[in-house]
Amino acid sequence: FSNTATTDSRSNLTVRLSCDNGRNWPIRRTAEAGAAAYSTLTPLGSGIAGDDLVGMLWERANYRHITFSSFDLRWLGGVCAPVKVTPPASLPAGMTTDVTVRVVSQNDKELPAGSVALELPSGWRAPSVTVPALKRGQGATTRISVTVPATATPGTVPTTATYLVRGTQRSYGDGTLTVRTP
Incomplete structure (x- = not known):
């Protein structure tokens, strides 16, 4: 799941991971601390090292750019422990x-x-x-x-x-x- 984690502005784009079908979201990492807006995630399959890859399409810089980023799940640096x-x-x-x-x-x-x-x-x-x-x-x-x-x-x-x-x-x-x- 990805969204802007700041409640009073469209900033701090954060990727979150649930380990229990959405009851808890204990894993999170900021993808963009500055201005960001709508985002969507999609699975990309396995990368070279066999890790699951995720793609993210998102708005940045006050809607001036649409950006595509990809990352593996290790990038999140999380542990499934609510x-x-x-x-x-x-x-x-x-x-x-x-x-x-x-x-x-x-x-x-x-x-x-x-x-x-x-x-x-x-x-x-x-x-x-x-x-x-x-x-x-x-x-x-x-x-x-x-x-x-x-x-x-x-x-x-x-x-x-x-x-x-x-x-x-x-x-x-x-x-x-x-x-x-x-």
């Missing part, structure tokens, strides 16, 4: 609160130990945490201690949890944190 962020009802400003992140392996082979981290606004703190090795269908629930600055404005804050395994393979899960005054 990530779910489950925050508490709210996080008080100036305090540290645990946010739950669950990773479930959908891979055919065992995944080695990895890590999960949260993308947060500047000034927030949250260490990455270790995720143990996972067999197919096995999941791990972790808790990440998130410190919200005392100066944080109450309201909602988007976050993305990134699961990293083998140093280069990633999967993602999005969530929303709610900040409140203590």
Whole structure:
């Protein structure tokens, strides 16, 4: 699947991959960070190395160009392991609160130990945490201690949890944190 991942403009063209028929989209990679618009994907068969190839036709540069790109699935750099962020009802400003992140392996082979981290606004703190090795269908629930600055404005804050395994393979899960005054 491909679309512009930015909600307030036509930019950040992103390719996503589901490992469970569209229930989750844990694998994603930006194809074009700048202006982009409509896109479509098509399978191209196997490449020289035997990898499955995908073609993408897309608009770029504020509709001035139609571009055709191709890539193999390794280019996505992903791992089939959906990530779910489950925050508490709210996080008080100036305090540290645990946010739950669950990773479930959908891979055919065992995944080695990895890590999960949260993308947060500047000034927030949250260490990455270790995720143990996972067999197919096995999941791990972790808790990440998130410190919200005392100066944080109450309201909602988007976050993305990134699961990293083998140093280069990633999967993602999005969530929303709610900040409140203590």
